[in-house]
Amino acid sequence: MSPRKAAALRAGDRTLREHLIATAxxxxxxxGAAGLTVRAIAREAGVADGVLYNHFAAKEELLAHALRARAEAIGRTLGPLPEAGGGTVEENLRAYVRHGLTVHRELLPALAGLVAQPDVLARFSALSGGDADWRARLAGYLRAERDLGRLAPDAPVDAAVSMIVGACHEPVLSVLFQGEELARRAPADSADGLVAVVLRGIGPR
Incomplete structure (x- = not known):
């Protein structure tokens, strides 16, 4: 290991790849992600520019992993998502909506700098699959509640998920495409209103 690599890792037991992701x-x-260059990341990480390419095929791969790490860090501050069968469906669904709104809002500074880098967002999307993904967790939760009889037996879960995800995306897209001055902000009670509307369509009848 070169002296610069050793110095970069001196403070902990992370691998150099993990150190680069954490730095980014x-x-x-x-x-934010605007202007986040290989040189800037390398300098912040305390390594030579070329070291990044020993661990990532391209800058886009590193940024996708960093964005994923950012989303996970935000999620950890929000606590676990509710499981089906506990509490009330209304309370649980409100927790899922607030989680989604918060993660999207906190990710906005990073996402704003990546609109012109679709390869990063595509790689991030590929990394975000699986049961740990908020959207997948939401869909799984609603299907489980339907199986338990706490939702209508014919509840259109996919439509409900699309509605909730779209509502969480809207404030982000508003900022990205209209700018800060014209952006539509999610009102403080948006989770309550969205949950009420969704439950009218999928609640037990």
């Missing part, structure tokens, strides 16, 4: 994630959190 921290930079995204502090200053």
């Amino acid at each position: 994630e921290r930079m995204m959190a502090e200053r």
